[in-house]
Amino acid sequence: MSRETVFDRYKDPSAARYLLDRVKELAEDLKNGGDPIKVMEVCGTHTVQLSKTGIRSALEGAVRFVSGPGCPVCVTDQRTIDDMISLARLPGVIVCTFGDMMKVPGTYTSLYEERARGADVRIIYSPMDALQIAREVPQRPVVFLGVGFETTAPAVALALKSALQHKIRNFYLFPAHKLVPPAMRALLEDSDVEVSAYILPGHVSTILGKRAFDFVSSDYGYPSAIAGFEPVDILLALFSILNVMRAGAAPKPGVINCYPRAVTDDGNVRAKALMSECFKPVDALWRGLGLIPESGLGLKGEYSRFDAREYFDFPRFSGDHCDGRTGAPPLSAGCMCGYILKGKITPVECPLFSTACTPETPVGPCMVSGEGACAAYYYDR
Amino acid sequence: MSVDINDRITLAHGDGGLKSRELVSDLFLKYFTGEPLRALTDSAILAQAEATIAFTTDAFVISPLFFPGGDIGKLSVTGTVNDLAVMGATPRYISASFILEEGFPVSDLKRIVASMAKTAGEAGVEVVTGDTKVVRKGEADGIFIVTSGLGFFRKGRTPLMPSLIRPGDLVLINGYVGDHGVAVLSSREGITLTTPVSSDCMPLSDLIESVLETCPSGSVRCMRDPTRGGLATVVNELAEASNLEIVLDEQSIPIREEVRAACDIFGLDPLYLANEGKVVAVVDSKWAEAAVGAMRSIPGGEEARIIGEVRECTGCGGPGSERCGRTDERSEKGRTDLNRNETALAPARPGKGRALLRLAIGGTRILRTLSGSELPRIC
Numbered sequence: 176m177s178r179e180t181v182f183d184r185y186k187d188p189s190a191a192r193y194l195l196d197r198v199k200e201l202a203e204d205l206k207n208g209g210d211p212i213k214v215m216e217v218c219g220t221h222t223v224q225l226s227k228t229g230i231r232s233a234l235e236g237a238v239r240f241v242s243g244p245g246c247p248v249c250v251t252d253q254r255t256i257d258d259m260i261s262l263a264r265l266p267g268v269i270v271c272t273f274g275d276m277m278k279v280p281g282t283y284t285s286l287y288e289e290r291a292r293g294a295d296v297r298i299i300y301s302p303m304d305a306l307q308i309a310r311e312v313p314q315r316p317v318v319f320l321g322v323g324f325e326t327t328a329p330a331v332a333l334a335l336k337s338a339l340q341h342k343i344r345n346f347y348l349f350p351a352h353k354l355v356p357p358a359m360r361a362l363l364e365d366s367d368v369e370v371s372a373y374i375l376p377g378h379v380s381t382i383l384g385k386r387a388f389d390f391v392s393s394d395y396g397y398p399s400a401i402a403g404f405e406p407v408d409i410l411l412a413l414f415s416i417l418n419v420m421r422a423g424a425a426p427k428p429g430v431i432n433c434y435p436r437a438v439t440d441d442g443n444v445r446a447k448a449l450m451s452e453c454f455k456p457v458d459a460l461w462r463g464l465g466l467i468p469e470s471g472l473g474l475k476g477e478y479s480r481f482d483a484r485e486y487f488d489f490p491r492f493s494g495d496h497c498d499g500r501t502g503a504p505p506l507s508a509g510c511m512c513g514y515i516l517k518g519k520i521t522p523v524e525c526p527l528f529s530t531a532c533t534p535e536t537p538v539g540p541c542m543v544s545g546e547g548a549c550a551a552y553y554y555d556r
Numbered sequence: 557m558s559v560d561i562n563d564r565i566t567l568a569h570g571d572g573g574l575k576s577r578e579l580v581s582d583l584f585l586k587y588f589t590g591e592p593l594r595a596l597t598d599s600a601i602l603a604q605a606e607a608t609i610a611f612t613t614d615a616f617v618i619s620p621l622f623f624p625g626g627d628i629g630k631l632s633v634t635g636t637v638n639d640l641a642v643m644g645a646t647p648r649y650i651s652a653s654f655i656l657e658e659g660f661p662v663s664d665l666k667r668i669v670a671s672m673a674k675t676a677g678e679a680g681v682e683v684v685t686g687d688t689k690v691v692r693k694g695e696a697d698g699i700f701i702v703t704s705g706l707g708f709f710r711k712g713r714t715p716l717m718p719s720l721i722r723p724g725d726l727v728l729i730n731g732y733v734g735d736h737g738v739a740v741l742s743s744r745e746g747i748t749l750t751t752p753v754s755s756d757c758m759p760l761s762d763l764i765e766s767v768l769e770t771c772p773s774g775s776v777r778c779m780r781d782p783t784r785g786g787l788a789t790v791v792n793e794l795a796e797a798s799n800l801e802i803v804l805d806e807q808s809i810p811i812r813e814e815v816r817a818a819c820d821i822f823g824l825d826p827l828y829l830a831n832e833g834k835v836v837a838v839v840d841s842k843w844a845e846a847a848v849g850a851m852r853s854i855p856g857g858e859e860a861r862i863i864g865e866v867r868e869c870t871g872c873g874g875p876g877s878e879r880c881g882r883t884d885e886r887s888e889k890g891r892t893d894l895n896r897n898e899t900a901l902a903p904a905r906p907g908k909g910r911a912l913l914r915l916a917i918g919g920t921r922i923l924r925t926l927s928g929s930e931l932p933r934i935c
Contacts, residue, residue, distance in 0.1 A: 188807065195917055229915035229917055546823070554922075554924050
């Protein structure tokens with residue numbers, strides 16, 4: 176069977192329409208005249224797909240989707256961004272980043288603006304590109320901004336391994352990677368978050384495996400399913416969790432794996448081994464969610480030498496200034512990212528949405544990234 | 557003495573002296589052979605009966621200079637030729653100015669100029685005037701090219717304009733969208749795709765001529781080439797300029813499977829990717845099939861099809877209203893409540909146009925204009 180046929184089955188409009196009708200029936204039945212069923216899609220790619228495919232608007236009134244903290248740019252704390260900008264301002268330093276960090280506003284400026292003012296900031300597609308730049312200009316320090324989840328961390332680990340092996344001494348990592356399961360636990364513990372079920376991230380699960388998310392059902396009792404990214408994938412996951420909800424008090428199955436063509440029980444064992452070779456869990460600041468214990472990745476052992484935070488002397492905003500558990504970041508006035516990332520409100524309920532905050536003039540990162548909840552809603556209107 | 561192919565460009569090649577003259581005579585004039593240029597006068601003299609003229613200019617900067625399916629030279633000709641052709645004009649003359657970075661390989665320049673000459677021949681245009689400047693190393697990225705073009709309207713033809721678009725018209729495209737964007741991106745980033753994608757870069761003069769020959773005067777309302785910003789941006793521009801609603805059908809828009817796959821990897825949307833050999837045409841519905849047939853008869857038009865329709869702007873309730881696609885006139889209270897039923901909105905009245913996408917699973921969504929350039933995402 177060709178690759179196209181396999182993928183086409185998950186894009187098939189008639190299958191999607193059929194499932195959509197079943198999901199709608201089930202949801203209407205479940206809510207029984209009450210409020211729409213609240214389902215959190217944790218992953219940013221799902222947020223975008225719900226808009227692009229029209230699933231969100233097709234289920235309006237039956238299911239209310241709540242966007243979770245699954246966009247790596249959006250959950251990066253403003254002070255971390257300020258630190259990255261300080262680093263980019265250091266003379267001679269080359270900063271390499273994925274494209275969607277460029278326009279994210281720090282307290283005063285963005286990497287994009289800094290580049291226009293003369294900072295050497297380069298957009299790359301893979302951490303290996305940054306390593307290549309370090310090879311080409313050995314006289315200048317090259318810093319890769321390590322933003323992302325478990326999905327990008329293995330590739331960063333690979334670049335670090337290669338840098339160590341080839342003794343590339345001008346390559347550094349600004350470690351700001353985040354881990355999804357600890358953030359999920361924080362959300363599940365938070366009584367502010369009112370959600371009935373969860374659609375779990377397909378990409379992160381590909382690395383971590385289904386078991387890494389079993390606690391959502393086993394410890395907290397929430398119906399949840401791992402979903403792929405085509406319309407049929409997402410609708411199948413919705414259909415499955417609504418079925419679990421309808422079964423009510425019946426014994427709940429664990430997390431349902433609706434993306435078995437990519438996700439196994441244990442995930443990508445080699446990628447996980449790479450990660451644990453280079454990284455160790457550290458406490459991390461999440462935009463809107465505050466400090467979550469052991470939810471970030473720091474460098475460990477001999478890899479610590481690549482830590483840009485340790486090596487460079489630049490004015491700090493995060494780290495030393497972080498005031499413990501309450502460390503609520505000083506968000507731009509009026510930006511309600513924190514509430515949006517917890518699913519307390521939808522983006523359109525933020526007073527800045529589409530007035531002061533637009534993709535042209537973003538106030539918060541959720542409006543910058545293509546995967547951000549605010550941008551997805553903006554383009555969805 | 558002559559220009560050595562193994563040489564590199566130096567500042568002397570741009571100072572107007574001997575080296576500059578050599579570059580002109582040994583390289584440019586070897587490929588650009590039109591009489592008005594050979595005269596090497598300060599201006600090209602073009603004898604032309606009085607006619608309506610289309611005049612356009614474009615600057616070309618691209619990395620990499622050579623990509624699958626094209627290069628900066630080919631692009632600098634097709635870009636300008638296509639801007640003339642989509643107006644309904646017949647492209648005739650172009651100018652070409654080069655800004656070269658000191659150290660640029662002469663062999664690359666030769667390749668680029670040869671490609672320009674070949675493309676100009678295919679498009680039926682002559683390079684009639686030009687200029688070369690050399691800047692110091694680091695002050696340009698290899699080569700920048702600026703071309704301007706003149707086209708003439710044949711007897712009985714008038715400029716194609718968005719103001720001519722009427723409700724009921726159909727929207728056509730001559731083939732797959734997004735090829736150029738993916739080809740350039742993957743070649744710039746050195747990413748090997750399982751099935752390589754070539755740029756669609758080509759002059760559209762023949763294809764457009766075929767459509768204008770086939771369809772009676774007035775039945776082809778407007779054309780535009782969806783370059784930067786892609787199909788979605790062009791359709792938005794047409795909708796806004798005509799004050800009408802354009803609805804594209806998601807399932808009808810031709811996108812190669814490999815382009816879709818590459819977009820999934822990069823986190824891009826093919827509808828916003830640049831094309832360099834595509835034309836979006838809005839045609840009277842009675843002539844749409846004939847126009848598709850005319851496109852299909854010309855290389856580069858084999859996959860031509862109808863992808864959408866034009867209708868009165870219905871859903872938005874006018875500028876400033878909650879569902880209007882425009883944001884600049886939104887009022888303070890103009891926050892959209894997504895949970896609100898569309899039927900409960902203000903009564904429909906003509907407003908600024910908007911573009912919609914009819915989705916495969918049913919329903920429509922607004923197709924927005926791209927803000928800034930598309931940036932690859934992190935996952």
